[in-house]
Amino acid sequence: MGRLNPAEQAKIILRSRISSPSFVFSFFSQSPDSNYSKLKYIISSSVTEACNNSVLLLGPRGCGKVAVLEIVLEELLKEHPDMISVIRLNGLLHCDNNCALKEIARQLCLEHHLMFSKMASYDDNSQFLLSMLRECGLAHKTIVFVLDEFDLFTQGKQRLLYSLLDAMQSITSQAVVVGVSCRLDADQLLEKRVRSRFSHRKLLFLPPSREDCQRLVEHILLLPTDSSLPNDYTAAFNAKLLNILADEKFKGIIDTLCYSDSSVGHLLRFLFSAICHMDMNSGFLSVKNFKSALRSMQRQPKLEALKDCSVLELYILVCMKRLEVKELELCNFNSIMKEYKSIHDTFQTSDYYARNVCLRAFEHLLERALISFEDNKGHGQSAEFRPVKLVISWHELHQGLKSHRSCPAILHKLMDREG
Template identity: 35%
Template sequence: MSKRRKSKAAAEAEERTVAPSVECSIHTVQTELRLRLSQGRVPPVIHGLEHEKRQLYELLQRTATTGESNSVLVIGPRGSGKSVLLKSVLDDLMTEEDITDNLLQVHLNGLLQTDDKIALKEITRQLHLENSVGDKVFGSFAENLQFLLEALKSGDQSSKPILFILDEFDLFAHHKNQTLLYNLFDIAQSAQAPICVIGITCRLDVIELLEKRVKSRFSHRQIHIFNKLSFTDYVEVFKAYLSLTKDFPNKAYMEDWNQSIQVRQSFIMFMSHLALSEEATVKDILKRQYEFSKDIRALQQLMMYPVCQLSDHHTQLTVSDFVDSMKILNTDTKSSMLHGVSILELCLIVSMKHLTDIYEGEPFNFEMVYSEYSKFAQRRTSMQVFEKAVVLKAFEHLLALELVKTIDGAGSRVQKEYRLMSLLIHPSQITDALQKYPNCPTDIKQWASNALAT
């Protein structure tokens, strides 16, 4: 009996020691993934940008190790991975000891530093040159800028290289006289001090925004990034964002977690007991998201809700979490607006739907809509027939809600009853809205399903 009691007590003690470890791990996993999905940390692997990453890495490495001055523009549409690419390169550079203590970084953003004076103060702060400026009073902005540039130019090849990162670079080109860009490019070209200027922008025509004197000092190095991920790469990005790295404190937990999200037989696996249909459901969600937008930030939004659902009682990512996340992200605002319109306005929308089907997308006017509505109301004795003025008022309300719009080119002199209009709601949205509309009359549902409104 004593041995049984001891073994039972030992088991309970073991459970008490294991439980805190698991609890700690799931919260650590959630924190890690949240930071990664909110762009606070770089994912373990970046797919599709290997060539661009190597090109940018070699450029920055030459500046950090040999003092070579450079300037480059990283150009690509929003969501293509420009910022993540740069963060990944910097993380790799900072793993080298001779670069970590040698490279200074200055991060500027065109949305925050709206003019050169503000940018100059930010450069002074990030380079810790406040003591050099001290209480000196400068007579003009140019004098202040000149003093700071002299402090930067005073270095030789033994000086620490400085990396200037200009996010939203095109906004800096709108600053007066482009003084900041001119001086930074001038220093980089003349090698007065070892600096590298990196501009990040989504404007393909950003070079055309630069003045001639700025262009002449720019190296014209450009790294173009395009979102060219295949669906297989898209799935790999999905795995990379949700996988744990080898430096995770609990190795056994890390291996089990990564195994739960591996690809097996071309389907996404979350838990070993999932049925094939559930696996296909997750793959279908990713396929729909991929076809809708290849923007990685949209994928991050899709993954954020399931990650936030993790808790002590919900320790794994499940298919239902991703289904719910997809529903939240794809909430149809126009269908939701239709739930709040009146029965009369709903009838007018169905009338416009029929006119669009009958005339194959051609524009219509209020008189046509009213005629269609009148035919239906007269056939249904249960429907209240409103006067034309009341119907016109309801039609104008739909126009104010931007569910209907006037055709460009329709003159303002045309009477409002005869202005050409187009419907901004897809027929499928109308059908879905009718199904969810509270206490929607059956006659209207049947009328909407009849394309010819017979």
């Protein structure tokens, strides 16, 4: 890898940092009253004191619930080797009880070097789980169940949750159940019999504050001094970066970014994009990179789609808007065509096309998701008769027409009249 130039190497280092959550969130493990230390205390106490525990990690997506948990588990596995076995389940994959138990059995077998039978029934697997819990409890080994997307496990009869939490009521077992969910009301979804067995310990993960964001950016982007990169390059890169971070313009960019979504995940995608924009000739980041990254993060898909529309498609949209203003309760392709014809009759436009051409433009609009069918019923009906609705606001349409390259003046006039 020696032939790579330092800028490229720096790029690879930064990219791998961003895609490694354990690096990013190790930043949060420094402060004493962070979720990290709380979680570590809960799990380690149940390992050392041989007790059962359960905890929910709640918070919006991209705030590092799983990442912090993984850091904690990794450290505990190092501190107490052969004392902990981790079973990981995901609500997206294992929300079906049968499948979840099978997966638990599979992972337990893998961990303890036992033969796993694919043919084992639900009953066999749950018996196996109970006996494993007892055995591990006797050997003072802790089993940690990680249930990602916890809210999806609460669908249906919650038999898995019940059997797990119920098994933890006995003194022989030694286990921790960690639920991870982005629904803040996840514990309210539990049935009564499950809820009474749950410890009601919840850890809330919030997006970082503005100052934390700033420091996190620093933590990620400053190049390490002890890497294979040439020292003078690293020094120059870091000096330049600190300069940028102190810049008011940069702070403004971070503020606008956090205005819409201040989660760490969002910030990481932004930084990733900024690194992609890095100029390879100079090899340094600049404010311009961050600016263009911000632009690529702030997408307005409806306006983009409007810009792509052809003139005929714009006509149809304006017709629909007019019908909406007239307060017709339903509109479909036929009523749009009637409106289209009346516009043509009054203004003698040059863009009057045959019905089947309009129908195809109508289908394009459906494909672009600028309009949509009112309901999912009536698949037997042909598209012309199914009621449709606009999914863009008057304001968006107005703005879209304005920014459109070749929008005819008559459409502007019609829209202004409506407004």
